[in-house]
Amino acid sequence: xxxxxxxxxxxxxxxxxxxxxxxxxxxxxxxxxxxxxxxxxxxxxxxxxxxxxxxxxxxxxxxxxxxxxxxxxxxxxxxxxxxxxxxxxxxxxxxxxxxxxxxxxxxxxxxxxxxxxxxxxxxxxxxxxxxxxxxxxxxxxxxxxxxxxxxxxxxxxxxxxxxxxxxxxxxxxxxxxxxxxxxxxxxxxxxxxxxxxxxxxxxxxxxxxxxxxxxxxxxxxxxxxxxxxxxxxxxxxxxxxxxxxxxxxxxxxxxxxxxxxxxxxxxxxxxxxxxxxxxxxxxxxxxxxxxxxxxxxxxxxxxxxxxxxxxxxxxxxxxxxxxxxxxxxxxxxxxxxxxxxxxxxxxxxxxxxxxxxxxxxxxxxxxxxxxxxxxxxxxxxxxxxxxxxxxxxxxxxxxxxxxxxxxxxxxxxxxxxxxxxxxxxxxxxxxxxxxxxxxxxxxxxxxxxxxxxxxxxxxxxxxxxxxxxxxxxxxxxxxxxxxxxxxxxxxxxxxxxxxxxxxxxxxxxxxxxxxxxxxxxxxxxxxxxxxxxxxxxxxxxxxxxxxxxxxxxxxxxxxxxxxxxxxxxxxxxxxxxxxxxxxxxxxxxxxxxxxxxxxxxxxxxxxxxxxxxxxxxxxxxx
DNA sequence: GTAGGGTTAG
Numbered sequence: 001x002x003x004x005x006x007x008x009x010x011x012x013x014x015x016x017x018x019x020x021x022x023x024x025x026x027x028x029x030x031x032x033x034x035x036x037x038x039x040x041x042x043x044x045x046x047x048x049x050x051x052x053x054x055x056x057x058x059x060x061x062x063x064x065x066x067x068x069x070x071x072x073x074x075x076x077x078x079x080x081x082x083x084x085x086x087x088x089x090x091x092x093x094x095x096x097x098x099x100x101x102x103x104x105x106x107x108x109x110x111x112x113x114x115x116x117x118x119x120x121x122x123x124x125x126x127x128x129x130x131x132x133x134x135x136x137x138x139x140x141x142x143x144x145x146x147x148x149x150x151x152x153x154x155x156x157x158x159x160x161x162x163x164x165x166x167x168x169x170x171x172x173x174x175x176x177x178x179x180x181x182x183x184x185x186x187x188x189x190x191x192x193x194x195x196x197x198x199x200x201x202x203x204x205x206x207x208x209x210x211x212x213x214x215x216x217x218x219x220x221x222x223x224x225x226x227x228x229x230x231x232x233x234x235x236x237x238x239x240x241x242x243x244x245x246x247x248x249x250x251x252x253x254x255x256x257x258x259x260x261x262x263x264x265x266x267x268x269x270x271x272x273x274x275x276x277x278x279x280x281x282x283x284x285x286x287x288x289x290x291x292x293x294x295x296x297x298x299x300x301x302x303x304x305x306x307x308x309x310x311x312x313x314x315x316x317x318x319x320x321x322x323x324x325x326x327x328x329x330x331x332x333x334x335x336x337x338x339x340x341x342x343x344x345x346x347x348x349x350x351x352x353x354x355x356x357x358x359x360x361x362x363x364x365x366x367x368x369x370x371x372x373x374x375x376x377x378x379x380x381x382x383x384x385x386x387x388x389x390x391x392x393x394x395x396x397x398x399x400x401x402x403x404x405x406x407x408x409x410x411x412x413x414x415x416x417x418x419x420x421x422x423x424x425x426x427x428x429x430x431x432x433x434x435x436x437x438x439x440x441x442x443x444x445x446x447x448x449x450x451x452x453x454x455x456x457x458x459x460x461x462x463x464x465x466x467x468x469x470x471x472x473x474x475x476x477x478x479x480x481x482x483x484x485x486x487x488x489x490x491x492x493x494x495x496x497x498x499x500x501x502x503x504x505x506x507x508x509x510x511x512x513x514x515x516x517x518x519x520x521x522x523x524x525x526x527x528x529x530x531x532x533x534x535x536x537x538x539x540x541x542x543x544x545x546x547x548x549x550x551x552x553x554x555x556x557x558x559x560x561x562x563x564x565x566x567x568x569x570x571x572x573x574x575x576x577x578x579x580x581x582x583x584x585x586x587x588x589x590x591x592x593x594x595x596x597x598x599x600x601x602x603x604x605x606x607x608x609x610x611x612x613x614x615x616x617x618x619x620x621x622x
Numbered sequence: 623g624t625a626g627g628g629t630t631a632g
Contacts, residue, residue: 183626217627218627258628317629356630389631
């Protein structure tokens with residue numbers, strides 16, 4: 001029998017065995033004849049041995065059932081109103097994701113402090129019950145409790161997970177208004193939230209204004225730059241961080257490896273891997289997988305495979321990364337081989353991304369039949385095709401010229417179609433010059449993304465190629481009315497351990513004159529060799545045309561011309577483009593590799609093209 | 623006593 005008398009918990013018992021049903025288990029506690037007294041008068045008194053004992057036994061629990069037993073003892077021995085003990089119980093329930101148990105306990109606690117509330121917010125967040133998390137957070141705001149540096153990062157993270165920048169911003173404002181001082185946890189969470197919600201400007205501003213930055217804050221910002229298409233800035237930040245004496249840990253290294261993969265710069269990949277070896281970072285599954293991806297995306301497929309082979313432990317992500325690596329490089333047979341090894345000998349179940357990688361590999365290589373089989377196999381594995389799988393299939397069928405089959409697939413699929421899917425179909429229609437189908441695809445793109453200037457250009461090009469000039473004018477007017485301007489694509493080239501960037505008609509490079517001379521010279525030689533520019537890919541933007549002239553000013557070609565003058569004869573040219581390389585450039589590179597006797601490795605938005613002696617590793621499936 | 627960052631596709 002438990003009684004609470006003026007702050008003293010008195011526990012009376014006779015020779016008794018008390019059964020307490022609590023939580024998910026039944027605890028049996030045998031009590032002694034003695035009367036125990038426990039003082040709880042002064043909360044500031046040193047923590048009693050019993051409190052500490054309970055806390056340590058709670059922390060050693062291996063499962064919820066063990067927690068339940070200790071919980072029962074806590075109740076019986078009158079320690080439930082001992083805040084550190086109750087909070088620790090709450091915490092451990094939350095850790096085991098037994099949120100219902102935590103909630104029951106929380107409701108029964110007469111006294112709660114900011115820790116109890118914070119643990120509940122975190123507990124709900126851990127089980128992805130974001131609504132409840134927010135509900136508890138609102139209760140904190142309504143109560144007399146102050147906001148603190150513990151609850152805030154949890155809530156900000158919830159907003160990040162939900163990609164809800166509106167609520168995120170609101171919480172940020174409320175916190176600012178409360179006058180509290182933000183610590184590194186709050187700032188890092190805010191920077192990350194803004195960045196993942198696509199508000200990179202806010203993320204940068206916060207980061208720049210921080211008086212102090214710790215390793216996590218730097219890591220978050222490095223990742224944020226990479227995710228927002230500025231991996232070159234990630235690299236600069238990583239160096240700045242190290243110059244400030246901050247030593248990266250594994251998570252930071254994974255982040256920069258990931259940024260380097262996006263950068264696609266081989267010389268940086270080599271430097272980074274050497275650094276990782278030098279620092280003796282243990283290469284676990286995550287870092288190993290990131291390295292596979294980095295080497296593959298920087299053009300070194302062999303290093304990627306070496307990494308894969310040397311890993312002691314691999315998971316489905318590592319296998320998928322290696323399969324994808326073969327895919328970008330047009331090696332569909334290798335990708336399929338690895339897949340069969342994965343599901344055969346290793347009995348590792350593939351996930352939906354494995355299939356995207358595999359289907360992409362098939363479409364890159366023009367493996368229509370194999371791709372179709374894989375698509376069916378995926379369904380047998382119980383994976384419902386998503387829009388990405390369908391996009392691969394549309395790409396696969398479309399590039400192979402099977403436009404009506406692709407169109408039928410689009411008509412009959414039951415899931416929502418997105419812009420990538422239509423863009424894939426449109427790309428295929430353009431290659432095979434099917435104006436009617438292209439028009440339909442472009443219209444759908446415009447409907448889905450009326451703010452994307454690229455779609456207007458595409459549609460107007462389709463009309464232009466078909467001589468429908470009135471329609472061209474209409475589309476152009478619509479674009480101007482909506483205040484949209486074409487965003488240029490960029491091309492990078494590595495030369496002498498540096499990366500140089502070009503955009504269409506670029507004249508900002510110090511060696512501009514030489515580059516243009518080299519390009520003119522090259523173009524003449526290519527035309528002599530039989531190269532015919534493919535005007536299907538000319539952007540019929542009149543103003544732009546007047547400015548930049550013709551196809552020959554594409555950023556890819558400027559980069560190539562620079563590479564020819566800046567690197568030794570015979571050396572490999574490594575080019576990276578942030579959009580898909582067009583058919584005209586593809587053909588240009590093929591001829592260039594023949595005429596200049598250079599090997600040209602081009603990485604675009606989703607694949608690698610290796611041009612050698614007038615042909616491309618990916619055949620005509622560019 | 624409670625809190626922030628890392629791997630595969632498109």
